[in-house]
Amino acid sequence: MRILEKAPAKINLSLDVLHKRPDGFHEVEMVMTTIDLADRIELTDLGPRGGISITSHNRFVPDDHRNLAYQAAQLLKERFGIKRGVSIGITKVIPVAAGLAGGSSDAAAALRGLNRLWNLGLSLDELAVIGAEIGSDVSFCVYGGTALATGRGEKIRHIEAPPHCWVILAKPAAGVSTADVYRGLKLDHVRHPHTGRMIEAIQEKSYEGICENLGNVLESVTLKMQPEVAVIKDQMKRFGADAVLMSGSGPTVFGLVQYESKVQRIYNGLRGFCDQVFAVRMLGDRCELD
Ligand SMILES: C[C@@](CO)(OP(=O)(O)O)[C@H](O)COP(=O)(O)OP(=O)(O)OC[C@H]1O[C@@H](n2ccc(N)nc2=O)[C@H](O)[C@@H]1O
Numbered sequence: 559m560r561i562l563e564k565a566p567a568k569i570n571l572s573l574d575v576l577h578k579r580p581d582g583f584h585e586v587e588m589v590m591t592t593i594d595l596a597d598r599i600e601l602t603d604l605g606p607r608g609g610i611s612i613t614s615h616n617r618f619v620p621d622d623h624r625n626l627a628y629q630a631a632q633l634l635k636e637r638f639g640i641k642r643g644v645s646i647g648i649t650k651v652i653p654v655a656a657g658l659a660g661g662s663s664d665a666a667a668a669l670r671g672l673n674r675l676w677n678l679g680l681s682l683d684e685l686a687v688i689g690a691e692i693g694s695d696v697s698f699c700v701y702g703g704t705a706l707a708t709g710r711g712e713k714i715r716h717i718e719a720p721p722h723c724w725v726i727l728a729k730p731a732a733g734v735s736t737a738d739v740y741r742g743l744k745l746d747h748v749r750h751p752h753t754g755r756m757i758e759a760i761q762e763k764s765y766e767g768i769c770e771n772l773g774n775v776l777e778s779v780t781l782k783m784q785p786e787v788a789v790i791k792d793q794m795k796r797f798g799a800d801a802v803l804m805s806g807s808g809p810t811v812f813g814l815v816q817y818e819s820k821v822q823r824i825y826n827g828l829r830g831f832c833d834q835v836f837a838v839r840m841l842g843d844r845c846e847l848d
């Protein structure tokens with residue numbers, strides 16, 4: 559039997575860090591939404607007593623226990639005493655180590671797909687709790703859609719979809735380590751975004767309100783490690799994006815664009831000096847994972 563799952567990327571419309579916790583993680587408040595840029599996960603049953611095998615044609619994606627989709631399969635096998643093997647094929651589209659939760663979304667897709675393959679009968683809420691053991695962003699990725707994520711990112715409150723718009727993404731060549739970025743954050747020197755106002759803007763379907771309230775406290779940390787982020791932000795604004803921000807720990811920069819007529823010009827302009835550029839729609843609805 560073969561199961562296919564879509565694993566969409568996320569962007570953080572708003573990312574605030576409240577404080578560092580005794581367990582080393584940071585308490586966050588993030589408004590996240592899924593976009594139409596997705597990896598494809600193909601799960602094939604390998605029969606009784608088999609192991610977990612990972613195939614991907616991307617040299618930056620680990621093909622062993624370090625892969626988050628592998629960890630998802632291992633966790634379900636152990637927890638539910640599954641004795642069957644599985645092959646996990648990952649068609650990578652989301653840039654790696656980019657602040658777009660590619661690995662987390664692959665793990666979430668593996669959880670959803672294996673739940674079907676092995677007839678585990680788990681709800682999305684149960685999968686989201688299991689996902690939190692793999693990484694802070696996995697719970698959100700189990701559901702997709704749009705949500706406020708709190709705690710270390712694993713507490714999810716669903717919110718409605720933002721109004722449809724275009725998202726242009728541009729990723730500088732090198733990736734960044736999320737752990738390094740959190741480590742570099744000096745909380746007494748940041749301007750906190752207004753999480754509440756972002757949620758209100760989404761609920762009011764105010765595209766202008768969303769643009770006005772984009773904010774990410776991690777941006778200034780990554781900017782120091784990768785000055786190219788500032789250059790890309792500048793170019794995106796100059797080519798005509800309505801608002802721009804770095805996603806997550808970066809270094810990917812996204813620009814919001816309301817009208818399709820502007821998208822091609824901004825995309826073409828950025829392609830001039832950035833290899834990985836994408837123009838996609840915001841998904842925003844949970845049902846759009848299918
Ligand atoms: C920054 C964000 C924003 O959505 O995304 P990315 O940039 O990775 O996509 C997330 O908070 C990243 O989530 P995720 O990538 O799942 O992080 P994890 O694997 O759980 O943690 C990696 C490391 O980041 C730090 N970390 C992560 C989450 C958090 N709330 N506080 C932290 O301090 C810890 O040092 C941890 O060891």
Ligand SMILES: Nc1ncnc2c1ncn2[C@@H]1O[C@H](COP(=O)(O)OP(=O)(O)O)[C@@H](O)[C@H]1O
Nearest residue numbers: 624625626654655656657658659660661662664
């Ligand atoms: N399925 C996967 N896809 C991409 N990277 C993965 C995957 N599994 C583990 N990784 C590791 O996780 C790291 C972070 O990758 P990723 O999830 O793409 O970025 P981010 O945390 O910035 O959103 C990568 O450097 C890679 O070594």
